[in-house]
Amino acid sequence: MTPKTPSILILFISLYLLACRSAICSSHSSAIKKEAGIKGLFIFGSSLVDNGNNNFLPDSRAKADYLPYGIDFPLGPTGRFTNGKNVIDLLGDHLKLPSLIPPFADPSTEGRKIVHGVNYASGASGILDDTGLLAGHVISLNQQIRNFERVTMPDLEAQLGRRSRVVLPNYLFVLGTGGNDYSFNYFLRKSNANVSLEAFTANLTVSLSQKLKKLYNLGARKFVLMSVNPIGCSPMVMTYLRIRKYGCVQGLNRAAHLFNSHLKSLVDVIKPQMSGSTFVYVNSYKIIRDIIRDPTSKGFRDTSRPCCEVASVNEGGNGVLCKRGGQVCAERNSHVFFDGLHPTEAVNVQIASKAYESHLKSEVYPTNIKTLTSFIS
Numbered sequence: 154m155t156p157k158t159p160s161i162l163i164l165f166i167s168l169y170l171l172a173c174r175s176a177i178c179s180s181h182s183s184a185i186k187k188e189a190g191i192k193g194l195f196i197f198g199s200s201l202v203d204n205g206n207n208n209f210l211p212d213s214r215a216k217a218d219y220l221p222y223g224i225d226f227p228l229g230p231t232g233r234f235t236n237g238k239n240v241i242d243l244l245g246d247h248l249k250l251p252s253l254i255p256p257f258a259d260p261s262t263e264g265r266k267i268v269h270g271v272n273y274a275s276g277a278s279g280i281l282d283d284t285g286l287l288a289g290h291v292i293s294l295n296q297q298i299r300n301f302e303r304v305t306m307p308d309l310e311a312q313l314g315r316r317s318r319v320v321l322p323n324y325l326f327v328l329g330t331g332g333n334d335y336s337f338n339y340f341l342r343k344s345n346a347n348v349s350l351e352a353f354t355a356n357l358t359v360s361l362s363q364k365l366k367k368l369y370n371l372g373a374r375k376f377v378l379m380s381v382n383p384i385g386c387s388p389m390v391m392t393y394l395r396i397r398k399y400g401c402v403q404g405l406n407r408a409a410h411l412f413n414s415h416l417k418s419l420v421d422v423i424k425p426q427m428s429g430s431t432f433v434y435v436n437s438y439k440i441i442r443d444i445i446r447d448p449t450s451k452g453f454r455d456t457s458r459p460c461c462e463v464a465s466v467n468e469g470g471n472g473v474l475c476k477r478g479g480q481v482c483a484e485r486n487s488h489v490f491f492d493g494l495h496p497t498e499a500v501n502v503q504i505a506s507k508a509y510e511s512h513l514k515s516e517v518y519p520t521n522i523k524t525l526t527s528f529i530s
Contacts, residue, residue: 191526193270194254197297198329200276202241205232207276209258215277215288221461221481235491237498243505257300268312271305273297279334280361287337302371321372329379335408336384358415369427378416380438381409388459389473389493413438417518433525434518435508453487460488
């Protein structure tokens with residue numbers, strides 16, 4: 154037995170060292186993965202994802218920098234068009250980003266403040282340049298992308314000491330736009346009278362596709378595309394048309410559904426043209442529509458009325474935004490809509506959660522954000 158002892162001891166030592174090496178390698182691999190993970194968000198779009206850019210546009214009528222907006226947000230009214238956090242804030246929570254994403258238009262958004270991303274979204278804007286003109290000054294999607302290219306990219310390179318094309322694959326590029334192109338453009342402008350809904354939607358999709366390719370050519374690789382919400386179910390529309398409770402305008406919803414179908418298809422069409430890119434299409438239309446159809450099972454009660462007191466046209470409002478200093482409902486978590494168009498934080502929680510980890514392709518396609526972020530460049 155004695156002569157065999159050294160051999161057994163050597164075997165144990167070898168196994169121990171092998172296990173240690175494996176643990177070290179595993180730990181080292183995890184450290185690399187953590188270091189190479191998602192660094193932040195760059196956001197483009199409309200009021201659904203705007204976090205305060207319109208605050209800095211003096212002649213814009215699309216603002217949410219007053220109470221009751223932000224009534225449940227830690228910083229109060231900040232320009233978010235809801236009572237608390239919007240979808241972008243909540244996605245940031247899921248991604249464990251260390252801070253809120255700053256709005257581009259804020260003069261202080263520079264230097265180290267931009268290393269986890271920047272929000273360029275502008276309330277009332279759309280995919281088309283002429284969408285939003287009814288609200289005064291807005292920042293078009295084209296201009297939002299120019300702001301990213303001409304201002305943020307050079308600053309980001311200076312902060313990180315690396316070329317943008319090297320670091321941008323580790324950021325998510327979120328686009329939430331399109332609804333205003335229908336609500337405040339196609340259905341309101343007389344110039345669109347002879348343009349079919351199908352032709353308008355096809356043009357909208359082509360325009361968005363070109364903008365995605367622009368961002369790709371600048372270095373973006375990971376994209377999140379938010380669908381258009383069921384705009385035909387908004388209190389703004391139902392109040393204007395005097396529709397009964399729980400009714401929805403199918404014409405507007407058909408337009409949203411048509412665009413969303415094009416947007417989902419675009420994911421499959423454009424990906425082969427953009428080598429190395431990954432996409433997530435988030436069907437917020439379905440998520441909200443499911444809540445409206447069966448609110449009780451999801452913790453909601455009121456699916457048709459705005460939570461806040463909306464300023465009417467006679468009061469100098471537009472039937473969309475909350476009245477400045479107006480009344481607000483007490484049970485905000487039970488309402489689908491906070492004002493005449495925008496969802497409450499409770500709905501945003503549902504959208505962000507499903508966007509991040511749902512396994513239903515009817516809600517996220519072709520995968521969820523959690524899976525997308527595992528593709529580390």
